Amino acid sequence: MLSSAQMPGLFRVADRRAIVAQRRHTRVTIAQLSMLWVAVLAGVATQVTGNGSFGFVGVGAYIVLVTVRVYGRISHHEAIWYDNRQLAESLRSLVWRYAVGGAPFPVDRGEEADHEYSARVTQLLDDMTYAPVPEGPTDVQLITPEMRASRARSLDERRTAYGRERVLEQLQWYAARAKADGFRGARLDVLFLAASAAAVFFGLLQAFGVLGINLLGLFAVVAASFYTWQSQRRYGKQAATYAAAANQLTLVHTALGRAHTEQAWAELVDAAESGIAREHTSWRVARAQP
Numbered sequence: 087m088l089s090s091a092q093m094p095g096l097f098r099v100a101d102r103r104a105i106v107a108q109r110r111h112t113r114v115t116i117a118q119l120s121m122l123w124v125a126v127l128a129g130v131a132t133q134v135t136g137n138g139s140f141g142f143v144g145v146g147a148y149i150v151l152v153t154v155r156v157y158g159r160i161s162h163h164e165a166i167w168y169d170n171r172q173l174a175e176s177l178r179s180l181v182w183r184y185a186v187g188g189a190p191f192p193v194d195r196g197e198e199a200d201h202e203y204s205a206r207v208t209q210l211l212d213d214m215t216y217a218p219v220p221e222g223p224t225d226v227q228l229i230t231p232e233m234r235a236s237r238a239r240s241l242d243e244r245r246t247a248y249g250r251e252r253v254l255e256q257l258q259w260y261a262a263r264a265k266a267d268g269f270r271g272a273r274l275d276v277l278f279l280a281a282s283a284a285a286v287f288f289g290l291l292q293a294f295g296v297l298g299i300n301l302l303g304l305f306a307v308v309a310a311s312f313y314t315w316q317s318q319r320r321y322g323k324q325a326a327t328y329a330a331a332a333n334q335l336t337l338v339h340t341a342l343g344r345a346h347t348e349q350a351w352a353e354l355v356d357a358a359e360s361g362i363a364r365e366h367t368s369w370r371v372a373r374a375q376p
Contacts, residue, residue, distance in 0.1 A: 088251065092232035093181050095225030096207070099218040100174040107167035114158040115318055119311045121151035126307045133299050162216065169216040175366045176210050179359045182252050184229070185236040186244040188355025192348055193237060204228055241351060249342045253358060257335040260365070264328035271321030274312050281309035331365040 090098060128144035131137070158164075184203050187193035191203055207228055211217050220226050236244065282305075289302035316322075338358040345351040 088181065088185055088232060088236060092230055094177065094228050094230060094233075095220065095222065096218065096228065097174055097177045097181065099221055099225050100170040100177065103218045104167050104170035104174055107163045107170065110161070111158070111163040111167055114154055114161075114163065115315070117154045118151055118158070119314065121147045121154065122307055123311065125151070126304050130299060130301070130304055166216045169214050170218055172366060173210055173214055173218070176363070177207065179363055179366075180206055180210075181233060182248065183355055183359055185233045186248045186252075186355055187237060187241075187348065187352060188359065189352040190356070192352040194348065200229060241346075241348060245342055245345065245351065248355065249339060253335055253339045253342065256362060257332055257339060260328045260332035260335065264325045264332060267319075267321040267328065268325035270319070271316065271325060274316045274319075274321065278309050278312040278316065281305050281312060285309055327365055327368045331361065334361040334364075 090101070125144040125147035128140045128147065131140040132144075180203060182188070184191045184199065191199040193199075195202070236247070239247075285302050285305035285308075288297060288305060291297035292300065292302055335358065338354070338361065341354060345354045
């Protein structure tokens with residue numbers, strides 16, 4: 087009933103900006119970790135071969151690492167990603183509330199609902215530091231014809247579309263992400279433990295004079311890289327949050343058929359969107375933590 091192309095242009099601009107900023111932030115993180123690995127490997131190569139030229143490679147890697155780090159700080163990719171993702175998802179929730187007659191925009195409020203919807207979008211933008219810039223005349227349209235057409239449909243039609251295209255779709259997305267992120271988090275934990283065990287093993291060999299190469303430092307950096315990536319992606323926390331959201335939406339999907347009046351329907355949509363909003367808030371808070 088409401089695809090991304092049928093939503094306000096502001097949503098699409100914020101969504102695209104969030105995707106681009108996330109990709110850039112991820113690339114900056116990967117580049118920093120890669121340069122750290124190159125620097126440590128250059129140090130090991132110097133020990134093994136006795137060739138001091140590898141030292142220049144290590145120095146160059148550290149210079150690139152610092153440069154990328156500074157670029158990441160001044161470009162604000164992470165903050166732009168968070169702000170625009172939060173805006174896109176909050177706006178998507180408002181759009182669905184309006185389009186199906188959910189609170190605070192029940193179908194009997196008429197133009198008053200339009201004014202309330204516009205005020206809430208304005209509030210979202212006021213709370214942003216890195217607000218998206220409209221890219222064309224259609225991007226400033228807050229209520230699309232498709233949203234109005236959806237709002238004009240019968241309660242049964244709105245209930246069916248909302249259950250299939252919003253609740254069920256979100257439920258499946260959260261369930262899939264909970265499973266995937268849980269697996270990724272567990273895999274990174276195993277890799278971290280393996281690298282840490284290797285660091286301890288080679289450190290003991292070096293301490294007892296059995297090994298003259300500093301492999302302890304190498305595997306310590308590898309372990310730190312896995313830990314850093316886990317801290318950046320927060321797979322474990324996200325898996326738990328996504329699972330909770332999926333369970334909440336399962337209850338909502340079960341209750342859809344029990345809303346037989348406009349008032350009951352408006353309250354049910356409000357409960358569903360509030361549950362989704364809690365996941366967005368948890369994601370934003372978790373990302374803001376060091």
